[in-house]
Amino acid sequence: MNDTSSSSHLAVMFVGGLDDCKYTIEILDKLGFPSALDVAEKMGQQYANRGYYIVTMPEENAEQAKRLMEQKIREDLEINNSPEEFENKCPACGAELSADHTECPDCGLNFG
Ligand SMILES: [Zn+2]
Known part of the structure; x- marks a missing residue:
């Protein structure tokens, strides 16, 4: 059996505080990837009551998006520093x- 997950092929792009999640979503949006905000608790009980959030997006674009996102963040840091x-x-x-x-x-x- 290959059914390891109950989620419908979503990749988690980020786990963390709400502001950081919003920042991630903003970057993904600029890169042309639609993503969604959810509560981290859905990933497991270890995240419960911590106030963490997750950013998810369709798995098929996730790898490309991650690469572009890292590149974008690096560029932003270089400009600011x-x-x-x-x-x-x-x-x-x-x-x-x-x-x-x-x-x-x-x-x-x-x-x-
Ligand atoms: Zn001095």
Whole structure:
């Protein structure tokens, strides 16, 4: 017998808090994949009472969607975390630094 699941061929794309699930759904939507929000409890009792949610979508597109989604998230992170900005500011106090500083002239944090 091959009937291991009672669900109708849905792949779980994400498990977590509601905001993160909404973010996942938004990305999938932008990529052109319709997905659905559900309570994680349906996946098993270990998720009960935790306030977790799941994002599901049809299994046949799931692998492609996951790949595209990871790519999209990586791109978003790169755009938001431009490394150049970090290099020119002290991580502790935010003071402007020039490239040859080994410690912050403002708060004395050592970068060596
Ligand atoms: Zn500093």
